[in-house]
Structures are given as structure tokens and as C-alpha cells.
Amino acid sequence: MNDKSLQIPKRIKRSDQIVESVKRWVALNRMEPGERLPNERELMQQFECSKGTVREALKSLEVQGLVTIRTGPNGGAVLERVPFEKASELLRNYLHFDQPSGPEIYALRTLIEPEIAALATPRITEEDLDSLEALVKCCEMTPETLEERIDQRIAELDFHVLLAQRCGNAMLSFIGRFVNDMIRDLVIFKKSALPEQREFSCANLAYHRQLIDALRARDASRARQLMHEHMKSAEHFNRELEGQLHQHFLGATR
Amino acid sequence: MNDKSLQIPKRIKRSDQIVESVKRWVALNRMEPGERLPNERELMQQFECSKGTVREALKSLEVQGLVTIRTGPNGGAVLERVPFEKASELLRNYLHFDQPSGPEIYALRTLIEPEIAALATPRITEEDLDSLEALVKCCEMTPETLEERIDQRIAELDFHVLLAQRCGNAMLSFIGRFVNDMIRDLVIFKKSALPEQREFSCANLAYHRQLIDALRARDASRARQLMHEHMKSAEHFNRELEGQLHQHFLGATR
DNA sequence: CTAGATTTGTTCGTATGTATC
DNA sequence: TGATACATACGAACAAATCTA
Numbered sequence: 001m002n003d004k005s006l007q008i009p010k011r012i013k014r015s016d017q018i019v020e021s022v023k024r025w026v027a028l029n030r031m032e033p034g035e036r037l038p039n040e041r042e043l044m045q046q047f048e049c050s051k052g053t054v055r056e057a058l059k060s061l062e063v064q065g066l067v068t069i070r071t072g073p074n075g076g077a078v079l080e081r082v083p084f085e086k087a088s089e090l091l092r093n094y095l096h097f098d099q100p101s102g103p104e105i106y107a108l109r110t111l112i113e114p115e116i117a118a119l120a121t122p123r124i125t126e127e128d129l130d131s132l133e134a135l136v137k138c139c140e141m142t143p144e145t146l147e148e149r150i151d152q153r154i155a156e157l158d159f160h161v162l163l164a165q166r167c168g169n170a171m172l173s174f175i176g177r178f179v180n181d182m183i184r185d186l187v188i189f190k191k192s193a194l195p196e197q198r199e200f201s202c203a204n205l206a207y208h209r210q211l212i213d214a215l216r217a218r219d220a221s222r223a224r225q226l227m228h229e230h231m232k233s234a235e236h237f238n239r240e241l242e243g244q245l246h247q248h249f250l251g252a253t254r
Numbered sequence: 255m256n257d258k259s260l261q262i263p264k265r266i267k268r269s270d271q272i273v274e275s276v277k278r279w280v281a282l283n284r285m286e287p288g289e290r291l292p293n294e295r296e297l298m299q300q301f302e303c304s305k306g307t308v309r310e311a312l313k314s315l316e317v318q319g320l321v322t323i324r325t326g327p328n329g330g331a332v333l334e335r336v337p338f339e340k341a342s343e344l345l346r347n348y349l350h351f352d353q354p355s356g357p358e359i360y361a362l363r364t365l366i367e368p369e370i371a372a373l374a375t376p377r378i379t380e381e382d383l384d385s386l387e388a389l390v391k392c393c394e395m396t397p398e399t400l401e402e403r404i405d406q407r408i409a410e411l412d413f414h415v416l417l418a419q420r421c422g423n424a425m426l427s428f429i430g431r432f433v434n435d436m437i438r439d440l441v442i443f444k445k446s447a448l449p450e451q452r453e454f455s456c457a458n459l460a461y462h463r464q465l466i467d468a469l470r471a472r473d474a475s476r477a478r479q480l481m482h483e484h485m486k487s488a489e490h491f492n493r494e495l496e497g498q499l500h501q502h503f504l505g506a507t508r
Numbered sequence: 509c510t511a512g513a514t515t516t517g518t519t520c521g522t523a524t525g526t527a528t529c
Numbered sequence: 530t531g532a533t534a535c536a537t538a539c540g541a542a543c544a545a546a547t548c549t550a
Contacts, residue, residue, distance in 0.1 A: 014518080015313075033351060040535075050519045052306070055536085056313055059269075063317040064347055071527055071536045087348035091428075093318055094341035097287060098424040108425050111365055170352040171362050174345075175429060267537075293515070304539040309517080325516040326547030 018047050018057035023066075026079065037067060037077040065090075088178055102186060106238050109179050110231040113160060116176050117211065117227035119167040121220035128166060129216060135159045136208050139201065149196070153187045156204050195244065200237040207233070272301050272311035277320075280333065291321060291331040319344075342432055356440060360492050363433050364485040367414060370430050371465065371481035373421040375474035382420060383470060389413045390462050393455065403450070407441045410458050449498060454491040461487070 022037065038046065043054045058077050061067045065086035067077040100108075138155040157180045164176030207230035214223040276291065292300065297308045312331050315321045319340035321331040354362075392409040411434045418430030461484035468477040 027350075052519065053517095056310070056518095059310055059313060060317045063314045064344060066347055066350075069536070071525090071534090075527075075535050081351050082344075082348040084348070087345060090318060090336075090344040091341060093320055094336040094338070094428065095424055096281075096320075097335050100423070100425050104423045104425065107369070107423060108429075111369055115361070115365055169354070169358045169361060170349055171354050171358065171433075174348065175362075179425075269537095295515090306540085307538065310538095312516095323516070324547080325514090325545075327514045328548070329515050329546085 014047075014049055014053050015056040015060060018043070018049070018054065019060045021047070022057065022061065026066075031079055033079050033081045035079050037079065039076040084174070084177060087174065088181055091178060100182065102238055102242050103235075105179060105182050105186070106231070106235045108175070109183070110228070110235055112172060112175055112179070113163075113231050114224045114228040116160075116164050116167045116172055117215075118220040118224040119169060119172065120163045121215055121218055121223045123166050123168050124163075124215050128162060129212060131162060132159055132208070132212055132215070135162075136205065136212065139205050139208070150187060152201065154184060156208070157184050157187075159208055195241070197237060197241065200234075200241075203233050203237070204230070268301075268303055268307050269310035269314060272297070272303070272308065273314045275301070276311065276315065280320075285333055287333050287335045289333050291333065293330045338428070338431060341428065342435055345432060354436065356492055356496050357489075359433060359436050359440070360485070360489045362429070363437070364482070364489055366426060366429055366433070367417075367485050368478045368482040370414075370418050370421045370426055371469075372474040372478040373423060373426065374417045375469055375472055375477045377420050377422050378417075378469050382416060383466060385416060386413055386462070386466050386469075389416075390459065390466065393459050393462070404441060406455065408438060410462070411438050411441075413462055449495070451491060451495065454488075454495075457487050457491070458484070 025031075037043075037058075040051060040054050040058075043057075044051060047054065058067065058069060061077065062069055065082035066080065068080050069075070069077050135155045135158055139152045143149040143152055160180050161177050164173045164180070167173050167176065207226060210226050211223060211230070214226055279285075291297075291312075294305055294308050294312070297311075298305055301308065312321065312323060315331065316323055319336035320334065322334050323329070323331050389409045389412055393406045397403040397406055414434050415431055418427045418434070421427050421430070461480060464480050465477060465484070468480055
């Protein structure tokens with residue numbers, strides 16, 4: 001009962017009321033993804049408002065990623081799981097004026113990746129192990145071009161994303177994927193002219209191979225320990241890299 | 255005159271294009287919170303579209319928490335930092351069909367709270383310490399009513415929220431606040447008829463007092479260690495509590 | 509305190525494109 | 530192929546909020 005309505009003496013927008021009503025209705029009826037919301041006409045009658053207002057409310061739900069709106073017969077708003085990409089984008093907006101630095105990202109990563117590895121150990125399937133080995137294979141050859149180097153870094157990150165998706169803890173999984181996304185952006189945008197860091201790649205490759213062994217042996221505590229060392233190593237190399245970049249772009253920081 | 259070569263394969267909605275354009279424009283111009291976006295009329299001219307379409311785009315930005323829209327002279331859309339509550343709400347939507355369990359929440363909390371405490375140690379101010387002590391004071395008296403008991407649990411959580419706000423790592427801070435919000439909901443909704451757990455409250459009180467001492471002494475590693483023990487203790491009591499509740503509601507789970 | 513100016517907010521009517529049957 | 534149902538988009542008119550003189 002303790003709603004925002006207590007805080008807002010001012011007029012609450014009609015469409016926002018509808019959004020809240022629909023959300024409550026979905027939660028109360030335990031609606032599942034794929035079920036359809038009433039169409040525009042029914043909603044207009046239900047809430048005694050115009051087409052445009054209903055449309056604005058549906059638009060709001062769509063922006064939040066809660067529904068997708070299909071056109072055509074039997075179209076309309078259908079309930080959806082919020083896709084990761086949408087949630088990720090919205091959290092990025094939150095961080096827009098407070099961009100996390102490289103070291104901050106790596107600090108968080110060092111905290112959570114070991115736990116993700118441990119939780120994923122009993123849940124990983126044979127197919128997952130095959131996928132992980134395929135990703136490792138991508139990183140075996142020595143990269144010729146800058147693009148190949150970036151592709152390898154992304155394959156390394158995908159290794160961690162797959163583990164995050166399998167860890168079984170929705171929040172931990174989200175954070176893991178989000179953090180790896182942030183690092184991917186660092187790799188792609190900020191450091192497209194990044195030095196080779198051959199040592200770094202080799203260390204990662206070795207850790208990933210050992211991690212696969214630990215996963216296959218279902219040895220969670222070894223996976224945790226390996227991942228922790230891996231992250232400490234990555235943190236170290238990143239610090240080194242940022243130091244080098246700082247040398248190059250003295251005064252051009254932002 | 256239906257020339258297919260003129261048809262653009264994109265089915266991206268006009269308003270979404272406008273949203274993306276505005277976002278790019280904001281990022282490129284390094285716009286700060288408080289600055290105003292062009293008003294509806296100018297945007298209509300800029301993007302050669304109708305008022306309704308512009309409004310839909312602005313609404314989208316508002317739902318994402320990126321702008322607030324005021325009416326009247328000098329009104330319009332002004333750039334905002336996304337408030338925590340908005341980002342939190344959107345992440346909750348993401349988790350709606352994958353509700354984290356109590357143990358999952360506490361597992362994440364155990365990972366991050368010690369680091370938050372350590373990072374906050376050098377950054378906490380005298381005023382913050384006063385606030386923390388005030389929160390501890392709330393938990394000293396023995397609660398008479400259920401409501402008092404809940405208020406004390408919330409004061410305990412606010413202790414952690416304040417630390418999270420001061421830890422200086424935006425992502426860690428967000429996760430800390432989010433996790434404590436989730437626990438607050440557990441306290442308020444699921445366990446309003448929760449048993450007294452006197453031992454739990456006393457343990458928390460003791461830990462919080464010791465934490466304040468460590469913070470005052472600027473002893474980050476002790477703060478980290480204390481918080482870790484605190485979280486392990488809380489995790490244990492929560493497991494005990496969930497066991498009790500499970501006894502009561504056998505078969506009534508969902 | 510009132511009146512007017514400015515800007516957003518809401519609604520109606522209409523037209524068009526598109527997906528499904 | 531055509532009919533239908535729905536979203537998308539436009540424009541005009543009016544309502545409401547808010548600032549300023």
C-alpha cells in the first residue's frame with residue numbers, strides 16, 4: 001500500500017497510472033511470458049481513456065522491455081521476459097554520468113567471477129564444455145591483424161559470459177554478463193590501438209584450459225581458485241596497460 | 255506507384271530513431287544533467303515529424319529515466335542522472351520471471367559487502383559516522399511491536415546502504431543498494447509474521463558497532479574482515495529462518 | 509492576486525502500411 | 530489474392546500546468 005502516490009501531491013499522469021495498473025495485474029494473475037495483454041480497444045474501455053493514452057502506456061511497457069508489440073491480427077502486446085540486452089542498456093544509462101574506470105570494473109570482476117565459476121561447475125553440460133573448448137581454440141593461433149586480436153579478446157570474454165549464464169544465480173549471472181560487456185566495450189572502443197600484450201593472452205589461454213579441466217572434473221573449489229588467480233592476473237595486466245596508455249595520452253584524459 | 259526499391263528494409267520505428275539520435279547528441283555534446291533538450295516544436299522541425307512522434311520519443315527517454323519533462327514556460331525535457339530507484343525498478347523487471355531466492359541474495363551480499371566496507375573506509379566522513387551511530391541506536395531498544403521489529407531491520411539495512419553509497423565504485427554501490435532493497439522487500443512482504451530472532455538482532459548490533467570502530471580507525475582490512483563475518487552470520491540466520499518458514503508452509507510454496 | 513504567455517498534455521479524426529488469415 | 534485487424538503517423542484543437550508581469 002505504500003505507494004509513490006504518497007510522495008506526489010501533483011497530478012499523476014494518466015498513462016503512468018495505466019502502466020502501474022497493468023504491472024500489478026500481470027503480477028497478481030501470475031501471467032507468464034507469451035500471454036497477451038488486452039488489445040487497445042479493451043484497454044481504452046477498461047481505463048476510460050483515448051487510444052493515444054493507451055498507446056503511450058503500452059509504449060512505456062515496451063521501453064521497459066516487459067512487452068513486445070506485434071502488428072496484424074491477433075497482434076497487440078504480448079508479455080516478454082526482459083531481454084538481457086535491454087536491462088543492460090538501462091543500467092548503462094544509470095552509469096552514464098558516472099562511468100566506471102577500468103580498475104573499478106576489474107575490481108568487481110575479481111569479486112564475482114570466482115563465485116560464478118564455482119556455482120557453474122556442477123551445472124555445466126558436455127555441450128557447454130565443447131563450446132568453451134571452441135572458444136579456447138579461437139585464441140590458440142597467433143593473431144596477425146588488429147581485428148584478429150580483438151576477436152580473440154572477445155572470445156575470451158565469451159568464455160566468461162557462458163559461465164555466467166550457467167551459474168544458476170540470476171543476479172550473479174546478470175552482473176557477470178554486464179561486467180564482461182563493459183570490458184568488451186573497453187576492448188573495442190578505447191583500446192583499438194592497443195599493444196600486443198602477448199604475455200597476457202598466453203596467461204589467459206592457460207587459465208582457460210585449466211578451468212575447463214576443473215569444470216570437467218566437477219571440482220568447484222579448484223575452479224574458484226583458478227578463476228581467482230586468473231582475475232588477479234587480468235587485473236594486473238590491465239593496470240599495466242592503463243599505465244602505458246596514460247604515458248601516451250598525457251593530459252588527454254577525460 | 256508502389257516502387258519496392260524505395261522501400262527501406264528497416265522497420266525501425268521513427269520514435270526509436272529519434273531516441274537514438276538524441277542519445278548520441280547528448281553523448282557527443284558531453285551534455286550535463288540539468289541542461290535542456292530542444293522543445294517539442296524544435297524537435298518536430300529537426301526530425302520532420304509530428305508532435306505525437308516527438309512526444310513518443312520524449313516519453314521513451316523519460317521512462318528510461320534520462321530526462322524529466324516539465325510543463326510551462328522554460329519547461330520541456332531536461333537531462334537528468336538516472337535515479338537509483340528507476341534503475342532498480344528496471345532491473346527488477348528483468349528479474350521478474352526469475353525471482354532470486356533468499357539464499358541467492360545472501361550469497362551475492364556475502365561477496366560484495368566486505369569489499370564495499372573496505373572501499374568505504376577511507377571515504378566515510380564524520381557526519382556519515384554520526385548517521386551510522388544513529389541507525390545503530392535505533393536497534394538498541396528491544397522492540398515491542400512487529401512494526402518496531404521491522405523498523406529495526408530496515409535501520410540495519412540502511413546502515414549497509416549508506417556504506418554502499420560511500421564506496422566510490424558506482425557499480426559496486428549500485429549492486430549493494432539493490433541487494434539491500436531486495437532484502438528489505440523480503441523483510442516487509444514475505445516475513446511480516448516473522449519470528450523474533452533475538453539472537454540475530456544482537457549479533458547484527460554487535461557487528462555494526464565493531465564496524466563503526468573499524469571505520470573510525472580507518473582500518474579497511476579490519477572492516478572487510480568484520481563485514482565478512484557479519485555476512486556469514488546473517489547468511490546462517492537466514493538459512494535457519496527459511497528452514498522454519500518451510501516447516502510452516504509445507505506445500506504452499508510457489 | 510490576477511491575467512496572460514508559454515509549453516506540455518490529452519483527445520479526436522483520419523490516413524496508411526503491414527502482417528495474418 | 531483480398532479482407533481484416535492492428536500499429537504507426539499526422540494534424541488540429543483544446544486542456545492543464547507553470548512562470549512572469
